[in-house]
Amino acid sequence: MTLFLLKRIAIGLVTLLVASMIVFSVMEILPGDPARLMLGMNATPEALDALREQMGLNAPVVERYISWAGGMLTGDFGRSFTYRAPVIDLIAERAVVSVPLALIALTLSTAIAIPVGIFAAARRGKLGDTVSMGTAQIGVAIPNFWFALLLIYVFAVWLRLVPAGGFPGWSGGVWPGLKALILPSIALALPQAAILARVTRSAMLEVLGEDYIRTARAKGMPRRKVLWRHALRNAMIPVLTILGLQFAFLLAGTIIIENVFYIPGLGRLVFQAITQRDLIVVEGVIMLLVASVILVNILVDVAYALVDPRLRARS
Amino acid sequence: MSLLEIEKLDLSIGKFEILKGVDLTIEQGEVLGLVGESGSGKSMTALTLMRLLPDLAHASGRVTFDGVDILGAPEAAMNRLRGNEIGMVFQEPMTALNPVKTIGEQVAEGIRWHAGVNRKDADDRARAMLDRVGLPESKFPLSRYPHELSGGQRQRVVIAIACALEPKLLVADEPTTALDVVLQAQILDLLRDLVDERKMGLLLISHDLAVVADMAERVTIMRHGEVMDSGETGRILTEKAHPYTRQLAEASTHVPERTPLADGRSERPLLEVRDVTRDYAGRRRSLFSKPEPFRAVSGVSFALHEGQSMALVGRSGCGKSTLARMILALDRPTSGSIRLFGDELTTKSENDLRPARRNMQVVFQDPYGSFNPRHKVERLVAEPLHLLETQPSRSERRERVAQALAEVGLSAGDMDKYPHEFSGGQRQRLSIARALITRPKLIVADEPVSALDVSIRAQILDLFADLNSRLGVAYLFITHDLMVARAITDQVMVMHEGEIVERGNTASVLDNPQSEAGKMLVAASPDLERALERRRFARV
Numbered sequence: 057m058t059l060f061l062l063k064r065i066a067i068g069l070v071t072l073l074v075a076s077m078i079v080f081s082v083m084e085i086l087p088g089d090p091a092r093l094m095l096g097m098n099a100t101p102e103a104l105d106a107l108r109e110q111m112g113l114n115a116p117v118v119e120r121y122i123s124w125a126g127g128m129l130t131g132d133f134g135r136s137f138t139y140r141a142p143v144i145d146l147i148a149e150r151a152v153v154s155v156p157l158a159l160i161a162l163t164l165s166t167a168i169a170i171p172v173g174i175f176a177a178a179r180r181g182k183l184g185d186t187v188s189m190g191t192a193q194i195g196v197a198i199p200n201f202w203f204a205l206l207l208i209y210v211f212a213v214w215l216r217l218v219p220a221g222g223f224p225g226w227s228g229g230v231w232p233g234l235k236a237l238i239l240p241s242i243a244l245a246l247p248q249a250a251i252l253a254r255v256t257r258s259a260m261l262e263v264l265g266e267d268y269i270r271t272a273r274a275k276g277m278p279r280r281k282v283l284w285r286h287a288l289r290n291a292m293i294p295v296l297t298i299l300g301l302q303f304a305f306l307l308a309g310t311i312i313i314e315n316v317f318y319i320p321g322l323g324r325l326v327f328q329a330i331t332q333r334d335l336i337v338v339e340g341v342i343m344l345l346v347a348s349v350i351l352v353n354i355l356v357d358v359a360y361a362l363v364d365p366r367l368r369a370r371s
Numbered sequence: 372m373s374l375l376e377i378e379k380l381d382l383s384i385g386k387f388e389i390l391k392g393v394d395l396t397i398e399q400g401e402v403l404g405l406v407g408e409s410g411s412g413k414s415m416t417a418l419t420l421m422r423l424l425p426d427l428a429h430a431s432g433r434v435t436f437d438g439v440d441i442l443g444a445p446e447a448a449m450n451r452l453r454g455n456e457i458g459m460v461f462q463e464p465m466t467a468l469n470p471v472k473t474i475g476e477q478v479a480e481g482i483r484w485h486a487g488v489n490r491k492d493a494d495d496r497a498r499a500m501l502d503r504v505g506l507p508e509s510k511f512p513l514s515r516y517p518h519e520l521s522g523g524q525r526q527r528v529v530i531a532i533a534c535a536l537e538p539k540l541l542v543a544d545e546p547t548t549a550l551d552v553v554l555q556a557q558i559l560d561l562l563r564d565l566v567d568e569r570k571m572g573l574l575l576i577s578h579d580l581a582v583v584a585d586m587a588e589r590v591t592i593m594r595h596g597e598v599m600d601s602g603e604t605g606r607i608l609t610e611k612a613h614p615y616t617r618q619l620a621e622a623s624t625h626v627p628e629r630t631p632l633a634d635g636r637s638e639r640p641l642l643e644v645r646d647v648t649r650d651y652a653g654r655r656r657s658l659f660s661k662p663e664p665f666r667a668v669s670g671v672s673f674a675l676h677e678g679q680s681m682a683l684v685g686r687s688g689c690g691k692s693t694l695a696r697m698i699l700a701l702d703r704p705t706s707g708s709i710r711l712f713g714d715e716l717t718t719k720s721e722n723d724l725r726p727a728r729r730n731m732q733v734v735f736q737d738p739y740g741s742f743n744p745r746h747k748v749e750r751l752v753a754e755p756l757h758l759l760e761t762q763p764s765r766s767e768r769r770e771r772v773a774q775a776l777a778e779v780g781l782s783a784g785d786m787d788k789y790p791h792e793f794s795g796g797q798r799q800r801l802s803i804a805r806a807l808i809t810r811p812k813l814i815v816a817d818e819p820v821s822a823l824d825v826s827i828r829a830q831i832l833d834l835f836a837d838l839n840s841r842l843g844v845a846y847l848f849i850t851h852d853l854m855v856a857r858a859i860t861d862q863v864m865v866m867h868e869g870e871i872v873e874r875g876n877t878a879s880v881l882d883n884p885q886s887e888a889g890k891m892l893v894a895a896s897p898d899l900e901r902a903l904e905r906r907r908f909a910r911v
Contacts, residue, residue: 274533
């Protein structure tokens, strides 16, 4: 198990390295000169050159990559020229909003999807199955930003239960902060939950058709007990795969949802940085997202091994 | 009153009538053999008395077990019965156990559920049961997972689960069909001992008359959901009064008529295998030691002449299929030489192998899995034609397919059908037609009849015999079934742990094996005549 973990971490680090090269080279070939953006269209060539020199934009590509990547290792993500602040500070400030948002959304979607999926599988073909899967079908089809607007209209504008947008920060206590995150996390979670519920249902149905389910029934275990004791753990393997993949989408989803709800998170940061060609911020945030996706994948692999002894043996 | 009484049982699933007026009884401590071909309803009869039928099934009639009306009992009562009073063993040991639970958990689960004992006591009883079925603690602690066990060992776990609570009736649905003959004999012995020592009734479902003749005091023969014949095993199978019983018995001992080719044994053999060895990379024991290779085939040499039919017999995992794959040039040996018409195959590139591939074709075990279901027969059977140097025109191609179909007893009109429109036996004919289309000199057949019902098996063996005499095709028959080897081959090689341990004339080797492995195979092989002989002897 330790060997397995070390191997997974090593693979993760290599992936991170390759990703950093790709991110860096893509940013290199994108049009847009940061120095010109900062100084405006009327800047003199001398001033532009001086600024480029100051920002280190004139150095050879390899040298710049090494100083950029090396800096990140020591926690130095560079300086944003639009915010005039270290990128790491910007990220830290936004992460305290985005990370709780993503975690709440993920927890919410799992907490809804898995019971619904199991419920539907246990009542295959009956009313409960049809209704829950019909709802899930709608959930898959609806775009999350539209759903977000609907939530704002109902719960913020009409019922006035929660704020329509913005984020008060954590300084005023946990509850006001959480309250501001409720609608965005629901908007993020529900479409994900719809997909996950369908995956859970089909995984459960497949497992319920296996021979060992019949063996368990032949022992005299009631259907429901067999479902929980024998089917669930086996059905979790495909569900974990989808959960891991969804995490990446969840991070991407925050860009839209944070804009809809006007939340100062990483998504909004990266969105604004892109429009202002603040490449150093974009690079920093992307690398952070890449790292977290890799981390989640390692966690999923560990979870696989915990669920399935055959994978433990192979590792 | 009998332990189990089934009277006029009708069963339908949706629109389909599965069982029609089935009658069957089992006394306490008695073994009843339930025999029939696939689709005869024997498994459905078993699932009815467990009440584990598919959702749409509707059963009527009377099923009484130990005074309980099974069809009318509430689900909770059935749950008390299942596993406690009636235990069940299934056909496929590889999938019958939950892969994520230890064998200890799976055996103890039923004990805790029914006996209401604590975990410790349940584990102790599970331990004792596993010891009893031949899985001692030293090698098989409760913490083992199913994937760490072989098929035969897993079947022992399934038997331990079924017998853990000393049920009054054990239902075993083809419990040994997925195992090789030696394991089959061991598992049957175990079942017989358990039934004797615990005075259980046993409903033994099997397609194999020899197995049933050996095990069961009484036999019930089913066909198309109806009981054809039933009664005392020795009498039923000796007198064969019922035409279907006679048909089954004849089919299962069928030996096709063969006219061995005039022994014009050419100086040069068709296939020459010399000193072939195949190693597979083994598992690394630790980070620093080199992984020890696993030797699947070890120093095998033999020659096969034109028109000759040779059997390669051995237990599962002995290396038969690995050897076959190397002969077919689907895998390369670690060392040694394989020549077809004197031409070395092991060093050839894929492109240079084309002429050789034309001359040898393969027929696999599973007639269902070996066809792409979305292609028509014409395309499927014509597949090997791409090996020809010049591609035939469309009309030529259809002609060749028609001819190949005719040779295996199908009609040219079948060309435009899809594989699902054919029965299992017809599909095996299709795979033989596919093998024949390039006019090969050698056909390697890997368990070609073991998935077929006995009457179909007899027809396919006839077909193999006919093609051998008519077209002079040589065969390498890979099988664990000595009846098949006896029926269709002149020579036999016994393989054991990667080596050929015995070879010779089929009849003399199988009648009087010299090697340990050969003796073990022959002793374990079910044999209808021998079983009936024993039964007669026991009665006197």
